[in-house]
Amino acid sequence: MSAWEKRYNFWSLYLILICLGVAFYSLYSNINNTWLISPPNYILFIISVLAFILGIKGLKDKRNWRTKTRSWLTITLSSLLSITLFLALSITLIFSQFGANELIKTVSSPDNSYTIDFYLWDAGAAGTFGIRGELNGPLWFKKRIYYEKRTENANVEWKSNNEVSINNRILKLNEGETFGY
Structure with a gap:
């Protein structure tokens, strides 16, 4: 048995544990509107298949x-x-x-330090519709800062480099403020 075969067992377990942690954090950040720092789901899928x-x-x-236990735990x-x-x-x-x-x-602050993407979402016949604003960070990082049901427009006006008015609701981005209902 080569040294690499011994390492497969070890690294596969740690790879899947990291992947699980990132997947749970992704779920948590989507529920609680915190910074989404995990890579897209297709990257996590590739990592889990590799593990x-x-x-x-x-x-x-x-x-x-x-x-043996480590291998079966990793596979499961x-x-x-x-x-x-x-x-x-x-x-x-x-x-x-x-x-x-x-x-x-997509709107940017006057000094281009903040960029916000606005999406129109629709749950179809079983749900409702609305708009969602996501603040872009480095790499693929995003944070949902605005979420409003039953509206189709995003009227955006920058009050300063750090303050934005979205549908007459002022958010101070440097303080991490969000709005959602």
């Missing part, structure tokens, strides 16, 4: 009960996470085909 493959290769390492966790992420990606793909999220405008 699954490394876990399968790690099954060759049969030195003791810990290595990565297969469950892969299935969950695949379903999430499928649902997102299906609903994005029907115009569930449509970019309506």
